[in-house]
Structure formats: C-alpha cells, structure tokens
Amino acid sequence: MNKVKSLEDxxxxxxxxxxxxxxxxxxxxxxVIVGMGTVGIAAGARETLKAILNFIESExxxxxxxxxxxxxxxxxxxxxxxxVIGEAEKVxxxxxxxxxxxxxxxxxxxxxxxxxxxxxxx
Amino acid sequence: MRELTLHLLDIAENSISAGAKNINIxxxxxxxxxxxxxxxxxxxxxxxxxMAEAITNPFVTSRTTRKVGLGIPLLKAAxxxxxGSLTIESAPGKGARVEAIFKRxxxxxxxxxxxxxxxxxxxxxxxxxxxxxxxxxxEKAFEFDDQPIKEQLEGVPxxxxxxxxxxxxxxxxxxxxxKPAVEY
Numbered sequence: 001m002n003k004v005k006s007l008e009d010x011x012x013x014x015x016x017x018x019x020x021x022x023x024x025x026x027x028x029x030x031x032v033i034v035g036m037g038t039v040g041i042a043a044g045a046r047e048t049l050k051a052i053l054n055f056i057e058s059e060x061x062x063x064x065x066x067x068x069x070x071x072x073x074x075x076x077x078x079x080x081x082x083x084v085i086g087e088a089e090k091v092x093x094x095x096x097x098x099x100x101x102x103x104x105x106x107x108x109x110x111x112x113x114x115x116x117x118x119x120x121x122x
Numbered sequence: 123m124r125e126l127t128l129h130l131l132d133i134a135e136n137s138i139s140a141g142a143k144n145i146n147i148x149x150x151x152x153x154x155x156x157x158x159x160x161x162x163x164x165x166x167x168x169x170x171x172x173m174a175e176a177i178t179n180p181f182v183t184s185r186t187t188r189k190v191g192l193g194i195p196l197l198k199a200a201x202x203x204x205x206g207s208l209t210i211e212s213a214p215g216k217g218a219r220v221e222a223i224f225k226r227x228x229x230x231x232x233x234x235x236x237x238x239x240x241x242x243x244x245x246x247x248x249x250x251x252x253x254x255x256x257x258x259x260x261e262k263a264f265e266f267d268d269q270p271i272k273e274q275l276e277g278v279p280x281x282x283x284x285x286x287x288x289x290x291x292x293x294x295x296x297x298x299x300x301k302p303a304v305e306y
Contacts, residue, residue, distance in 0.1 A: 006292065010271060038135075
C-alpha cells in the first residue's frame, strides 16, 4: 500500500468526521466495553469485539467508543460486554456471542433499550 | 485456546495490565529453519527474576480477582509440546519481553489464526497505547505503527467507521500480502 496516499486518505477521513460532529447535537457519549481477560479471550471475546466493530463499520455509526478491558470478574458469563450511554448506569451483559453483540448494538446502543435477557447487572 | 493469535492477544493484555505505554509485537514465520515465533515487548512495570519464573506456574498471578492465572502456563505448555520454548525477560521498572517459539511444522502446533483480528482488538480497544507490530515471513515483512495514523487523526477516535475501515483494510492487506499459502 502506498503510505503517502494512505495518510492523505486519513486527513480526508478526519475532516469528514469533524464535520459530522459539528452538525450533530451531542446526545451523550456511547461506550461499549469488552472484557479481554484470559477467560474472556478463551470464550470468544475477540470475535465478539470484531462483530461490534464490523457493525459500527457497516452501519456507519459515529461517536461510539469501543474499549477492551481486563477481567471484569464474571468468569462463568464470559464473553462480557458493558454498555454505558451518557449518564445512565452501566449495563453488564453476559455470554455475548457475536450474534448477541449485534442484538445489543441494535437494540441498546442504537435504539436505547436494554436487552434484558442477556443483562446480568443493570 | 485454539489459535496462537489468541495467546498473543492474552500476552499483550498482560502488558496493558502492567501499565505499558509502548508495546511492540513481532510475529515471525521462518520456513527454512521451520520456526514460528512471536514476542511481546513492553515498557510496563516489569518484574523480578523470581516472579518471571513463578508466573509460568498456574497458581501464581498478580491479579486480585482470582488466585490462579493460566495464560502463560498454557502457552508455555503449548510451545514445549512443539519442541519450542517460552522465555520471559524482565526486571522491575524495565518492562518485559515474552517470547514463544514453536517448531512450525510440528503436528501439535496450533494454527496461527487471525492475526489481523488480534492486532485490531489491541489497537482499537486500547488507543492510549502506542502499538507497533511487525509480521515477518522469511525475508518479507509487514510493519504497522499506529503513531502516524493517530497524528493524522488529531483526536478523531479510532472507532469512527471510516477510521475502522481504513485501519482494518491496511492491516488485513499487509498481512495477506506476505502470509504463507500453507499453514504448516
């Protein structure tokens, strides 16, 4: 890949992202956190995180912060995903396969409704 | 764990927990010498020789949520089962370097797995860390340093869709270009 061209692409991406941010009213930051401790990784957390990133990319969703963290402390519920929207209380989800992650992204992160069947602590 | 890149991810998570600011990952496949190795080097808090020895034992861990840590012992067992080894070089305050070596063609060697997914997880999931990644296959190499990208973005988050797309394609293409056609 041509590196110079790539960096020019990034400059364009940055300008577009900044324009979108200016045009939007900020509705509170959205954060999605995936537990990436040893148990989480063994249970499939990397694939869960991948599904979340793919969803953001394919749906073109701006202003969602995705983070990984170490062990959250619910081993038997791994992979664990936590969602924090604005000032609302953090919601912890368990046994989040890539399919469940898509459901959480659609229903909670985008539409604002907690997916109760997978919430282990709300 | 069923892929070496999941072990690699696990070892890199230890570096994050150790408070590292800079983490260098190297993965090398050297076919003439039948060797596959990967290493994670960090500038985190490090550990003394006794601790470096002890963490290869499953009943020792620095974590506080549970009293056993299996990541390093499992990787050590996997490497040793493939005529390889696991080494930890570290000193308090001096960071750590963990290297795992495998006989590439060994029948018990786990597949490398999805290297791009592991790099994406680390780079996007822990953006405050400066990541450098080197993948080498014989004399060919792919290098990824996230610093120039972050400088260009000037604070635009890595999880913006256009940025994700850019980084993912960059890493996937770079790896695919040199990845050997056959796993073993």
